[in-house]
Amino acid sequence: MLSVLLEFSMFPISDDGRDGSSVSHEVAKIIDVIDKSGVPYQLTPMGTIIEAKSMKEALSIIELAYEQLQSCERVYSSLKFDIRKNKENRLKAKIQSVETALNRKVNH
Amino acid sequence: MLSVLLEFSMFPISDDGRDGSSVSHEVAKIIDVIDKSGVPYQLTPMGTIIEAKSMKEALSIIELAYEQLQSCERVYSSLKFDIRKNKENRLKAKIQSVETALNRKVNH
Amino acid sequence: MLSVLLEFSMFPISDDGRDGSSVSHEVAKIIDVIDKSGVPYQLTPMGTIIEAKSMKEALSIIELAYEQLQSCERVYSSLKFDIRKNKENRLKAKIQSVETALNRKVNH
């Protein structure tokens, strides 16, 4: 059992892929394919976090995300992985661990 | 008016700062000082997102976070900034922009 | 023609994968497989930069890197992509563009 948490943002940095300073439409296209993929995910103000069960699954999501932007001349992406054995449901469990250590709720 | 969104994670990578593979206690110390600072923030499974009104304010939070871990021999941190003029309340507004583009709610 | 620049670092954050605070041996294993893959790369003090000709090639390097660390209980990785059409040899060309704009050499 493997829990592959992947946080990433991906957006065009060429003129052809944006509407002024906004990239909401590009982000929306990526969220749409992630949603359809069935992988658990969470949208944050700075990116999207998915929890995959293998590196292959996580990497296929990155590939799928880029496909949504492949008409753009230049694309930038920032990512981080936290990969841990013998754990699951970490989208919720990691926040609960911090709340347990703090002895109070956060984000409320 | 400036909106400085900063997403970051910071943790010890030396033996002295962790309990096996867990860093929940170190993360909790950092969340505690952010909470006391009064800056709006959101804890995610992969880090913490704050919204500051200046670079100085955002950078002071990074300094404060490191102070909580400064007894550790080695500390690693990954961060990203999204800095935008003439905007505010982007912890909520950025997710709403994507939901508007998608024409449905996410994270529900 | 596509130039996929990928900068990444990957290391164990569990006790089983490090020697005190040092992760040089894990980094060395990853560099070794990248070197054998034949993809152009540059080792920096903060990670490794490769230039792939497709997302598939770049993602396969990430998968290969994780395979070197898969005995570790917990692995962390931070990555960024700069993907650009109709360009090549950007490991050198991007530094030269900045030097041209500065009108002097750097890193000397």
Add this chain to the structure above:
Amino acid sequence: MLSVLLEFSMFPISDDGRDGSSVSHEVAKIIDVIDKSGVPYQLTPMGTIIEAKSMKEALSIIELAYEQLQSCERVYSSLKFDIRKNKENRLKAKIQSVETALNRKVNH
């Protein structure tokens, strides 16, 4: 004694700060102020790495970098820190550690 390695990239993602897809001029302005600051640094194809002797010094470089871009409506930055006690000259030493573990030179 503290060695604060900071790798970062910072660039405009609004139309006002770029020339088509190129950000070389913005990167050049940032390199110029880093060079004048006297802090040891290395330019890579994916960002700039500095070695500071304190968090304060490293954070002041980030502030200085943003000042070069503050006329832009929107700025993005991706950063990572590797902070270690009782070490110095790690811009060179970290690569040498990997070369020692590999038992051969790289980047040649």
